[in-house]
Amino acid sequence: MHYKHWKKVIGWVAILSLGGCVDPYRPPEIAAPNNYLVVDGFLNSKPGTTTSIRLSRTQNLSEKNTSVAETRAVVTVETEGRATYAFRETGGGVYTLTDLVPQANQKYRLRIKTAKGVEYLSDFTTVVTTPVIDSVSWRPTSNGLQIYVNTHDPKNNTRYYRWEFDETWEFFTPYNATLELKDKQVITRAENTYRCWSGESSKSIMVGSTARLSQDVVSLFPLTTIPADSWKLSSRYSILVRQYALSRDAYAFWEQLAKMTQNIGSLFDPQPFLLTGNMHCITNPSEPVLGYFSVGSVETRRIYVKRYQLPNWTINTGYSFCRLDTAKTLKDLIEMNFQPVSELEGGGGYLASDNYCVDCRLRGTNKKPAFWDE
Template sequence: MQLIRYCIYLVLGLSLGGCIQPYAPEVLTQPNNFLVVDGFINTRGVTSIRLMRTRNLQDDSKIPVESKAVLYIEQEGGGRFPLTETAVAGTYTSAPLQLATGRRVRLYIKTQAQREYASDYVAAKATPAIDAVTWRIGPDGVQLYANTHDDTGETRYYRWEYEETWKFTSAFQSMLQWTPTAITYRPENIFNCWDDENSTSIKLSNTLKLTKDVVADYPLTLLPATSPKLRFRYSILVKQYALTAAEYAYWEALGKNTENIGSLYDALPTQLTGNVHALADAAEPVLGFVGAQSVTQQRLYIDRTELPTDWRFETGYDCELAELPPPLAPPVNPLVFFRDGTFIPVEMINGKYMYGTADCIDCRKRGTNVKPAFWQD
């Protein structure tokens, strides 16, 4: 995160501008180490909570996590459900839960330093089903939408997240591999791969001004007509959450803040009021809002055959093959040349190895060659 710099511009007949002096506001440089609570209480499944610490805007080091804490979900009037730290430090999960809609619950946290935190009690909400995830071709590409409704009229506030997955290939298909004793035929596929990406922007909508609790064609994301995600086959898994008015307000404010700084876990330019508090010191800032709701989801696929035939997709590669040995060059031992993995043999033509860089040949550099369990061709 770059330090903000302010410039004073002078106009003396001609426009002469320049930074007279960089200025770092005090709020940007003061040390901070506030607790960040990321997650929600899943009333119909596994609850996953991440605990982190804030960092200064100019600090580009790895986000610090809060490990070895004690967490549990507490029902008002009794009942506790523990969360256990996973192999990913700072991430805690519960067993699958079935919590009654309307029952008030909260999250309790005790850090390794024995500091206690808790979220406010909130009533567990039931999230309505997603009616449909749809898409339409427009002048700028493919626009995806979410559609939902609640016949009871009790939801009104909605949030969405999504996970994208797409198939791609490397620039060239390698038929050969290096081994310490020989160049042999390649048994493993490193040409076809899959990549994935989670949504980063905050997606919210409400139906307060509508007579019916219906969300129609909420725009989730736009895929440009040149997007490499659409080159072969694309999938999106949309997750929907029912929010309370207070939780909606928190996410709305968080969205405005992160539009300015670009990260959920840096110190924020304006103070957010969440619903997590330090039990021993009410003045201690804590970032996060822990809601309680079920989650509904729906998956959509888009195949290349469903898109205009004249669309040309970017590949992300700028690659060429070379030959070994090079023209008019002395012989080269291929076992030595390919040994460090910088280059990968592709095929042999007229007694010469055609090869390229690993970044161009091995698709695992950008994703995985293991087909996702959910993937449908």
């Protein structure tokens, strides 16, 4: 869960029209110093995995800064049998734990004590096992590339699901420069700046339920649509999908949060203070806490889509302005503020272009991801 969702939940503005005049309505929540604790908490039950808990503070709509990390807190997980496991702070409000494999016959809860001595506690929650992802599929549509997820539980026990994903795409600059201008000298380019990768994570809350179906089958659940002209599709695209099984209460929380983050902006929409999770402030019971602590397994599936597998869409690569020019001397190259691509035949100068057109690192990284299979 990304903290951007929570920022939307706290801040909202509505405009009321009365007697022909338009006056802004500003509820107290906008100006009040409501920096509530946000708990992004999921305890992974798969052996060998690291659990990360992210703590931050909300900001009101009138504040322009992003959410503030909650640091120097003491974070622990407790079992009903009173065993306690401590998280380690790794920076930026993130706390990790690697030496715990939750057991199906146990219940767990999260305890947080901030540097100011305020204490928070979740309800006890059981371990929920997530069924495997059957497939992640895709098809071209009139709007672009549509990605789907498919799964099922043959025991009909799951019924409630949530998904997240990470996107990664490969891209190339228009020109593969073998030279570079450095300290007013043309030298051999030290590393590849032609092929790079970029990426981003899902921002929407995606939940689904099969509770009203006779079979616990999720078929062609739409995860995301990539526009047909997106630079993500210029070469090779990959998506890693994460699937979580939810309890009924957890599903109700995530569904409500999804509606709020998608519909906030009107007095007639669901209001933030109606949101309830399973986290509570035990120091001050009237203080809201945003978040839901769950325990369970995560299933993942990655796919790749290559450019040649798609229709002949016109891709907006962001490089349409790029052009090659000639610089006859080093002085010309410096005055043009261009980067050399290669030497002209016979050594009479350089082919050159804007740095943006030859250095893909300005839009991504030239370090190939470990999972990339080519």
